[in-house]
Amino acid sequence: MNKYYITNPDNIDRYIDLNVSGFIYGIEKFSSEFNSYLSLDKISLICNKVKNNNKDIIIFLNRLYFEHELKDLKKVLVKLSKLDVIIGFTDDAVLNILNDIGFKGQKLLISNHTGTNSYTLDFYLNRGVKNAYICTELTLNEINDIKNNTKSNIFVKGYGHLNMATSSRKLLTNYFKFIGKKKSKKVYTFKDFITSKEFKIVEDFNTNFYTGDIFNIIEYLPKLDNLNIILDNYLIDNEIFYNEVSNFLNNNVTKDNYIGFLDKETVYRVTDYD
């Protein structure tokens, strides 16, 4: 049976009613790719409420950190370690600090594009990281292969825009400066001339690139089991998102969704390219 995790809900109660398994939050300065961020104090309050309903809370520390940020990162981790939360991390600096401060709680590897095989997950499992959010550029068979070959607790993306790339450069700011115009929006789109596909680009701490289409795994649920499925509302309207989450939890299968690489393997030798 799959479990469902919701990012940054606008209204916790209605998702608790839908019987999701937990909530994912980002915190100010140390997380990325959330519609809004919480302070540590606010997370503490939410923890009390959510835990009373037997739901998990996962904090996503899903950035890479520069040297000058480490001092504050340590302070945040010390505070988080006193809460009953699962700590997700992208930067192995977080894992090192958590080990140093003796964190006893659960950890989650947020691998972004890099968690592509069970052996890598086992590397982290052997070092106390029991949960892994795997790469979003995998086929359905690859996801199941990974799951069947590791004891790591697997998280996959089930719904939301897919991150295609992250740059530390201020790519939008720089472009607008170059053309002498003011950057006035949070989200912009760009088009591929060949396929006419649209993609989204957002600048925060980093510049992130996303699919214009919303990935939706719902049709493939019968082929996926015992997974933790993340339903992500980043850049998506709250009501649309709620309805989609309802579909997942009530098994209302929608058709013709964007499914990313689930049925399409990438090639990696140009001579193989067709």
Next chain:
Amino acid sequence: MIKPELLAPAGDLERLKWAIDYGADAVYLGGKEYSLRSNAKNFSLSEIKKGVEYAHKRGKKVYVTVNILFHQKDIKGLIKYLKKLEEYKVDAIISSDLFIIDLLKKEKINIDYHLSTQKSCINSEASKFYLKNNVKRIVLGRECSLDDIKSIKKNTNADIEVFIHGAMCMGYSGRCALSNYLTNRDSNRGACAQICRWVFDLYDEDNKISDETKFSFSPKDQQLLVHIKDLMKAGVNSFKIEGRMKSIYYLATILSVYRRVIDEIYDGKYKYNKNDDIILRRCANRESLPQYINKFPSMNEQYYIGREEKTNQDFLGVVLSYDKKNKEIVLEERNYFSIGDKINIFGPNNRNISIEVKYIKNKDGELVEYANHPREILRIPCDIEVYKNDLIRVDFIN
């Protein structure tokens, strides 16, 4: 101050030899399997063996990239491959997929693990984690500033490798899958289509932002010549040059400059010479800047319009031999030159002479006005002895 290793790319066995002959302390190369840059020629196992033998005979090292992000099926054959690399005495592998560390231990394969820049390690806490897990060297992310590098070295004493010259990724290395999404070519398994060099129209909802200037996110190249001294003071162990697909002329030119600069700094004899900067810039076909090392990159570190990728025609020929009796260079031509042109001949160990072309003889001994047949064997006069595999370029300095 430690003397850092100068680490060069080797796209094939020929380039490996050129790199070592022109001053590299070590080379990195990719095998036919498990390596990014699947478009490069790359090395068969027997070529890796030959390359290691060539390097070790000259006291140099060879690192092999095993730097794809492995999907489940890619792991087939990996143990056998790693055992072969050990058997051939490869000095280290460069990888970002950490499971290989455990695999080496489990299979008792005695080969060092260098953490690839694909892991984008940019801080000392992550570095400490890797050091605790048997990583022998960390290739830092190119997003690190000089202060970051100093701090990481000070806080970890890690063996640190830093890129000093060449092309850069737009994004954090290993965290860009634009190629996958736009072309279905897997960037983290060696088929990156370099989407960052494409141009796009940018929209604010349905409104195009600019008709005149396309949106792009291509970074200019990196070039750290003026920061080499500071990086040596910071204790960087290895200076890496990017470009496994670059020409022998590019390799020889870049290595000649950095070899001399590193040696002179180490010997306390270095004085900045702007000609070095000119030489480095002219042999590349893209602009180069320090990028992250001294400030956070701005719009100046990117291309928007007019990428100015120029075809370089400075490379005139390769010395095949020197005819001492007639005081003539026997050369194989690469680009056009003519009588009266000023040329520069450079080679390993700081050989560098400039002459004017007084005459040109073809292979039949006939005098010709100009050289305009690439690969043609020619003779030109030179009073000073030059050596096989010295290179001839336009004398753009004098």
